Amino acid sequence: MASQLPETKLHPEILALTNKLDELVLKKATPDEVGNAAQKAKAQVMQVTHLQSAPTSWPNISRGKQIYAQNCVTCHGEKADGQGVAATALNPPPISFFDASRMNGLSPFKVFNAIQIGVPGTAMAPIKKISDEDTWAVAFYAMSLRHEALAQQDKDAAQKAYVSVADKIHLEDVASLSDDQLLQSGGSELVVASFRTYSGENDYKRALENSKVLSARFDH
Numbered sequence: 361m362a363s364q365l366p367e368t369k370l371h372p373e374i375l376a377l378t379n380k381l382d383e384l385v386l387k388k389a390t391p392d393e394v395g396n397a398a399q400k401a402k403a404q405v406m407q408v409t410h411l412q413s414a415p416t417s418w419p420n421i422s423r424g425k426q427i428y429a430q431n432c433v434t435c436h437g438e439k440a441d442g443q444g445v446a447a448t449a450l451n452p453p454p455i456s457f458f459d460a461s462r463m464n465g466l467s468p469f470k471v472f473n474a475i476q477i478g479v480p481g482t483a484m485a486p487i488k489k490i491s492d493e494d495t496w497a498v499a500f501y502a503m504s505l506r507h508e509a510l511a512q513q514d515k516d517a518a519q520k521a522y523v524s525v526a527d528k529i530h531l532e533d534v535a536s537l538s539d540d541q542l543l544q545s546g547g548s549e550l551v552v553a554s555f556r557t558y559s560g561e562n563d564y565k566r567a568l569e570n571s572k573v574l575s576a577r578f579d580h
């Protein structure tokens with residue numbers, strides 16, 4: 361973890377914590393001990409690098425699509441299949457957001473980091489001009505693409521799948537877990553698809569409807 365940090369010099373406290381972590385692993389400490397030390401190190405890293413592991417509110421996927429069109433299309437392509445106009449000149453080539461072998465292990469958090477930190481040794485340079493909120497939006501958009509077909513196929517079923525687990529899965533989990541991990545914790549492909557394609561604007565619409573209902577009541 362520590363070796364992948366951006367340019368900043370390692371904070372001595374983080375170094376101490378990651379060394380402690382190595383030590384615990386070598387000593388074969390209990391999973392609890394290692395877990396606690398890892399949590400501490402992670403919190404420190406977040407603080408020093410100002411990285412957030414999750415957005416503060418559910419990202420708007422339509423907004424993410426706009427950000428994608430403005431910042432990613434030349435390399436990753438209009439269809440997000442890795443076939444952008446600049447792609448042929450690049451080695452390694454940009455990834456396709458439909459490539460299961462690359463996407464299964466990614467999470468919105470990892471996409472967020474790829475955008476803000478870049479992928480060293482590739483043409484994927486850090487893109488600093490996008491705000492954190494918009495970076496989350498485009499990360500969630502990128503993660504939604506290969507699930508769209510399944511979610512669209514039966515919208516009612518996808519919505520039911522979402523509602524059935526919505527109160528058990530937190531935004532932080534959806535942001536930091538990979539598709540594989542979500543599948544393990546969430547159940548079916550449909551549940552994963554319903555989470556990955558869920559957009560903050562839906563909440564917004566619901567809030568608007570609620571406020572309409574309320575104001576209708578008070579208008580009498």
Ligand code: HEC
Pocket residue numbers: 427428431432433434435436446450452453454455462466470471474475479482483484485487498499502
């Ligand atoms: C200048 C070309 C270029 C632009 C612009 C670009 N990328 Fe990339 N991107 C790449 C290349 C090349 C790779 C392949 C790196 C590899 O194989 O690991 C890559 C890899 C990635 C990865 C995989 C990271 C990982 O850890 O596996 C993600 C996610 C990604 N890009 C998202 C984006 C998003 C989202 C945008 C727009 C906000 C964007 N990229 C803009 C060229 C680009």
